Amino acid sequence: MKKPVLPLVQVGLWVMVYLLLLVYTIQKGSDWPYGFVYTTIGIVFYVATVYLHANWLLPRYFYRGRYTQYAILSVALLIGMVGLRMWLEYEFLFVRLNRHQFFGWNFAHGAFDAITILLAFLFGFLLRVALNYLDLLQRQERLRSQQVASELALLKSQVQPHFLFNTLNNIYALAVARSEQTAEVVARLSDIMRYFVEEAPKDRVPLPLEMTFIRNYLELEQIRLRYPLPVQVCVHVEEPAPFIPPMLLIPFVENVFKHGIDKARPDNEAEIKISYQQEQLTFLVKNKVFTTSQGSWGGLANLQRRLELVYPERFEMRVFEQQGYFYASLAITHP
Template sequence: MTNYFNKDLFIIRYEKPFFLITLLIVAIIQFTINDAMRSLPIILMAFLFIVISYVIFSWVYEKIKTIRELKNEKLNSELSLLRSQINPHFFFNTLNNLYGLAIEKSEETPKTILKLSEMMRYTIYDGKKDNVNLEKEISFLKNYIDLHTIRHHNKLDLKFEINNKQPNLKIAPLLLINLLENAFKHGAEKLEKDAFIHINIASHSNILNFVIENNFDDTETSKGIGLENLKRRLQLLYPNSHDFNTSKHSNIFRAELSLYLNQ
C-alpha cells in the first residue's frame, strides 16, 4: 500500500501517550494549586480520577483502533477485488487474439505466446506488489501494444513517447493498462480505417504524467468497467495526490492522469 493510512497509524500510535501526559500535567497543576489544602482524601480522589479516566480512554481507544483496522481490511479487500477484475478482462482479449493467430497459422504465434508469458508473469507476480518501478510498468504497456499490433491488419497510427527522467520511480502495478486497453477496445479494434492511439509518459520531480488520446467509433454505446475501476483504485491508492480527467471531442477521446508521488 501507499502512505494512505499513515495519518491514522500516527494517531493510533501516539494518542494514548499524549493523553496520559496531558492527565499528568493536569494532575500536577491541580496538586500545586491545592498544595495548602492537600490531604489524603484529595490525593485518593485525584488518583481515582486518573485511573477511571485511563480505563475509559483505553476502552474507547481499543474500539476506535478496531474500527480503523476493519476499515483498512475492507479497503485492502476492495483493492484486491479491483486488481482481480483487471486480469480476466485483459486475458480474455489477449487469448482471443492468440486464437486468431493460431487459426491463421501465423509465424507470429510463437512470438505472441512469449510476450503473453511475459505479461502473465508481470500480472501474477509483480501485480501483487504494492509498488513497482515505472520502467516495469512501461515495459508491460509495450508488450501489450506489440501483442495487439501483431495481428492488427488495419493501419494504425500509434505513437508512444516516453520522457522518463526517473526510471526508478515507483507506482502501483497495472495502473495504466486500463486506459491503453480502453483505447484499443473502443478505438483501433472498432474502426476500419484511420485509427490512431497517441501516448505520452513523462516523469520529473516525483510527478508522473500519462496522457493517451485515440479516436473511436462514436456509434458505440457500451460502457466497460475499466475507467470506473481505475477511478476507484486511484481514490484508494492516491487520495489527494492525483488528477484524472477525461474528455471527448467529436470522435476523439483523451485521458490525462497525473500522480504526485512522495518518494
C-alpha cells in the first residue's frame, strides 16, 4: 500500500468505527445527545491513545532501547487518558445529561475506561508493527527496482563493447588490406554508433527502429565475409508497432555470425523472421549447423537474464537443433 493512500484508509476505518459505535449507543440508550457525546468522547481518546503510542512512544523510546522511559511514559499515558476520559464523561454524561450512576466516580466506570483505553494502547502497538512492515516492503521494492535498473544497464553495456570491438577489428583488417570497402564499413559503423548514442540509453524504442539497426548490422557483417551469407528477412508487424528494449534482439543475429557460419564454405545460409500479431511478438533466427560450430548458445545467456528482468513470466525463449539447423526463437507477450 502506497503511503499517500494509507492515511485515507485509516481515516475511513476510524469513521466507520465511529458510526458503528454511534448507532449501537443510540439504539441501546434511545437518546441522541447521549449517544453522540459518549461515542465522540470515546473515539477521541481511542484515536489519541493509538497514535501517541504508535507514533511517539514506540519510535522515540522503545525502538531506541530506552525501555525504562518507555515504561514510565506508557503508564503515565494510560493513567492520564483514563482519568481525563472519566472526568469528561462525568461532566457531560453524569452532571449535564443526568445519565446513570455508572458515569460517576466509581470503580465500574474506571475499570471500563481503563480496559478500553488499554485495548487502544495495544492496538497502537499493532498499528506500528503494520506500518513498519509496509515501510520494509517499500524499501525492499525500491532496492529491487534499483538493482534491476543497475543490472539492466550492466547487461546492456556488455552488448555494446563486445560488438564494437568486433567491428573495429574488422575495420582494422580491411584498412591493412587497403580494401575499398573500408569507407563503407565506417559509414555503417557511424549509423550504428548513432543508434548506440541516441537510442540505446532509452528504456524502449519502436520495433521498426530496432529492425533498422539489425539490418545495418547484417550489412556490416556481410562486408567482411569471404562468401556472401544469404539472409532471408521476413517481417510482419501489425500497427501500432510495439516498443521494446533497445538491442534486445541483436544477440540472436550476432550469434549467427559467431557460431552459425563456416567462413571457408560458400553454402552458409540464415533466416530471420519477426512478427507482431495480437500483442504477441515472435522472433526466430535459423542458421546451418556445421561440424566446426561450437557453443551455439553463445551470448544468449545474458539475453535470457535480461528478459527475466524486463518481461518476467511474459516470454518464452527456445534454443534447439533440428535436421542440421540451429533455431533460436523468442516469444513475448505485450500487455
